[in-house]
Amino acid sequence: MDFFSKAARKSPWLYRINAGSCNGCDVELATTACIPRYDVERLGCQYCGSPKHADIVLITGPLTARVKDKVLRVYNEIPDPKVTVAVGICPISGGVFRESYAIEGPIDRYLPVDVNVPGCPPRPQAIIEGIAKAIEIWAKRA
Amino acid sequence: MTTDTLRTLLTVLVFPGGLFAMALGLALKGVERRAIARLQRRVGPPLIQPFYDLIKLMRKRTLIPDTANAFVFLAVPVAGLASMAVAASMIPIPGFYEPSTGLGNLIVLFYLISIPAVSLMLAGSASGSPYGAIGFSREMAIVLAYEGPILLSLVAVALHAGAVTGQPILLSLTEIVRYQQEHGAFLFDPWMWPALLTYLCFIPANLGIAPFDIPEAESEVLEGPLVEYSGPPLGLMKLMSVTKSVVVLGLGIALFFPNGPAGLAGLFIFLAKCLVLVLAVSVLKAAVGRMRIDQAVLFYLKWPELLGFAGLALVIARF
Amino acid sequence: MLLKNALFLVAGCILAQAHINSLDELGGLGRKMPVTFAVFLFAGMSLAGIPPLNGFGSKLMIYEAAFEGGHYMLGLSALMSSLFTLAAILKFAHTAFMGQLSERASKMTEAPMVMLAPMLLLVGASIAVGLFPGLLLVPIAHLQTGLGLEPVQASWLGGLPGVSSYNPLVMTVALVATGLIGWLYYRLSGSRHVTSYIHTGGGVMIPNARMHLPASALYETPERLIRLALRDKPQVQDPQTESHAHDH
Numbered sequence: 001m002d003f004f005s006k007a008a009r010k011s012p013w014l015y016r017i018n019a020g021s022c023n024g025c026d027v028e029l030a031t032t033a034c035i036p037r038y039d040v041e042r043l044g045c046q047y048c049g050s051p052k053h054a055d056i057v058l059i060t061g062p063l064t065a066r067v068k069d070k071v072l073r074v075y076n077e078i079p080d081p082k083v084t085v086a087v088g089i090c091p092i093s094g095g096v097f098r099e100s101y102a103i104e105g106p107i108d109r110y111l112p113v114d115v116n117v118p119g120c121p122p123r124p125q126a127i128i129e130g131i132a133k134a135i136e137i138w139a140k141r142a
Numbered sequence: 143m144t145t146d147t148l149r150t151l152l153t154v155l156v157f158p159g160g161l162f163a164m165a166l167g168l169a170l171k172g173v174e175r176r177a178i179a180r181l182q183r184r185v186g187p188p189l190i191q192p193f194y195d196l197i198k199l200m201r202k203r204t205l206i207p208d209t210a211n212a213f214v215f216l217a218v219p220v221a222g223l224a225s226m227a228v229a230a231s232m233i234p235i236p237g238f239y240e241p242s243t244g245l246g247n248l249i250v251l252f253y254l255i256s257i258p259a260v261s262l263m264l265a266g267s268a269s270g271s272p273y274g275a276i277g278f279s280r281e282m283a284i285v286l287a288y289e290g291p292i293l294l295s296l297v298a299v300a301l302h303a304g305a306v307t308g309q310p311i312l313l314s315l316t317e318i319v320r321y322q323q324e325h326g327a328f329l330f331d332p333w334m335w336p337a338l339l340t341y342l343c344f345i346p347a348n349l350g351i352a353p354f355d356i357p358e359a360e361s362e363v364l365e366g367p368l369v370e371y372s373g374p375p376l377g378l379m380k381l382m383s384v385t386k387s388v389v390v391l392g393l394g395i396a397l398f399f400p401n402g403p404a405g406l407a408g409l410f411i412f413l414a415k416c417l418v419l420v421l422a423v424s425v426l427k428a429a430v431g432r433m434r435i436d437q438a439v440l441f442y443l444k445w446p447e448l449l450g451f452a453g454l455a456l457v458i459a460r461f
Numbered sequence: 462m463l464l465k466n467a468l469f470l471v472a473g474c475i476l477a478q479a480h481i482n483s484l485d486e487l488g489g490l491g492r493k494m495p496v497t498f499a500v501f502l503f504a505g506m507s508l509a510g511i512p513p514l515n516g517f518g519s520k521l522m523i524y525e526a527a528f529e530g531g532h533y534m535l536g537l538s539a540l541m542s543s544l545f546t547l548a549a550i551l552k553f554a555h556t557a558f559m560g561q562l563s564e565r566a567s568k569m570t571e572a573p574m575v576m577l578a579p580m581l582l583l584v585g586a587s588i589a590v591g592l593f594p595g596l597l598l599v600p601i602a603h604l605q606t607g608l609g610l611e612p613v614q615a616s617w618l619g620g621l622p623g624v625s626s627y628n629p630l631v632m633t634v635a636l637v638a639t640g641l642i643g644w645l646y647y648r649l650s651g652s653r654h655v656t657s658y659i660h661t662g663g664g665v666m667i668p669n670a671r672m673h674l675p676a677s678a679l680y681e682t683p684e685r686l687i688r689l690a691l692r693d694k695p696q697v698q699d700p701q702t703e704s705h706a707h708d709h
């Protein structure tokens with residue numbers, strides 16, 4: 001068992017869900033935090049195209065009413081064990097969209113969030129630290 | 143009979159098929175990922191990252207879609223992996239290992255190499271996902287396109303080897319390798335270069351390497367046939383594709399440049415050649431983007447096909 | 462022979478269950494008619510020449526004979542044609558047996574035993590001949606000696622005659638043995654199987670029929686590819702006229 005979690009700790013695969021974000025956080029995730037300059041692959045991470053391959057899911061955005069069911073559906077497609085990271089201030093409180101009629105968030109009403117990475121958008125270093133925290137949790141669960 | 147069978151089983155299961163080929167494939171994959179990271183000026187994952195991935199995937203749940211054909215869905219990765227393990231045991235390592243004869247010759251190997259593609263297609267189709275079906279369709283299109291050139295290349299080599307040894311055609315890989323050991327590699331024979339180039343063109347398409355990784359494109363069709371796979375079946379699929387890379391590279395080495403010293407040194411020379419090829423492949427992968435499926439298919443129908451015919455014509459014209 | 466007949470019987474089974482006239486009306490039959498599907502897959506793969514099934518052995522002998530006799534182009538085109546067989550078989554397998562259940566298919570059931578038995582018999586026979594080519598070759602050799610001809614080399618457990626020394630029995634044993642590696646990986650992982658739904662990017666209200674790729678949407682036919690390669694303008698049907706034709 002210990003052997004497995006040691007290996008699992010070295011191989012967390014990432015998947016991004018956009019829950020109605022303004023794309024700011026997504027840009028940070030996709031093009032800043034996880035590309036050559038700040039390399040997450042050195043932690044063993046790898047972006048996957050399909051949610052069914054993922055271990056750590058990064059959710060951005062305030063969970064709009066329109067997208068809620070879809071986000072929950074995709075979230076359920078990720079096989080257990082998994083770890084959830086909420087990126088940006090939006091999933092925590094709604095951020096700039098707070099108190100809008102179109103917002104269903106905060107996201108932890110619907111999903112178990114393990115790590116919050118606040119910021120609007122958060123710095124790449126913060127995102128990587130969030131992923132590192134998530135890896136700790138993931139190693140315990142695997 | 144029995145000792146012979148046991149020896150065959152051992153070569154298929156442990157060395158150089160089975161476990162050895164899988165481990166080598168995983169290690170080469172690690173090298174490839176690291177090399178690409180270095181080309182992009184990053185640190186990259188540890189060299190044994192693919193091993194971690196494989197062990198990690200054992201811990202995940204196996205999701206089976208309700209629209210899937212569960213048996214086919216779970217069986218095709220096993221079948222693909224088995225075919226690749228057997229194929230790996232059919233590739234001679236000069237001076238070190240000769241495959242057993244009961245498994246057959248170059249044509250059998252050619253058919254075995256096409257099995258992973260078939261299992262990928264069946265996988266995409268059996269998952270019941272539209273993405274999987276698109277992946278299946280693209281895989282089939284590209285297989286139809288690259289199979290012609292590779293055949294021409296293989297036949298050119300076999301005919302050439304046959305002509306120089308005084309037979310109509312030489313289909314035994316062991317003897318092709320033995321001839322080259324004695325008379326110099328085909329790599330240094332300009333008459334064989336078209337066939338060699340054709341084989342080189344075939345490598346990226348078969349291994350799903352950019353710019354021809356269209357069936358498994360992760361951003362367009364969500365990894366195509368693999369979209370519904372998770373946990374252990376996904377691990378087997380990855381294992382299958384890395385073992386395939388060993389087989390395809392190894393076959394290339396055996397056909398065109400098998401020369402090496404006898405004994406353990408021969409094995410190391412073989413490994414070094416694999417390493418060089420993988421580094422070349424990762425440069426390609428890091429350097430180019432992805433083609434569209436119709437561009438890739440047309441590319442294969444034109445240039446490698448022409449090259450293949452040229453290679454064959456040269457061989458026939460020469461003798 | 463055995464395989465073609467089995468395939469005909471499969472088609473018969475499907476037709477007996479539903480009188481359809483287009484493949485596109487089917488889909489997901491594999492879950493409704495598992496035995497028929499298994500027979501189809503076996504016969505189809507064997508026809509396409511997937512080793513170690515028995516269609517491969519006969520193909521191998523043909524190729525070798527062609528190359529030995531100096532008919533390279535014949536051998537090459539035979540090799541390519543088995544690929545097209547594969548494409549056709551897979552297309553059929555996908556549209557009829559895999560994927561989403563179509564409206565027609567959801568009402569169908571497994572064929573009755575009288576229809577299954579002959580298919581299974583044919584498959585059994587072809588497995589036997591595939592594994593032990595000696596079953597047919599030894600009697601043939603006897604006949605040949607009886608007629609004063611030079612007999613083919615054959616023994617009960619031996620491989621195929623010819624230069625290759627390919628032995629289907631050895632190949633099968635090897636494949637099964639390596640298949641055990643994969644099986645072991647499954648067993649060691651002890652991963653729990655969970656039924657899920659397919660990934661649609663979150664979309665929920667897509668009808669089944671829209672999710673199934675029909676045969677006409679799969680890879681292009683070789684003819685169209687050749688046209689493309691020759692820069693001939695592909696004949697694209699106007700979707701409007703096509704739907705019109707459907708209505709009538």
Ligand code: SF4
Nearest residue numbers: 022024025088089090
């Ligand atoms: S946190 Fe800021 S940057 Fe991120 S999605 Fe919300 S508004 Fe956009």
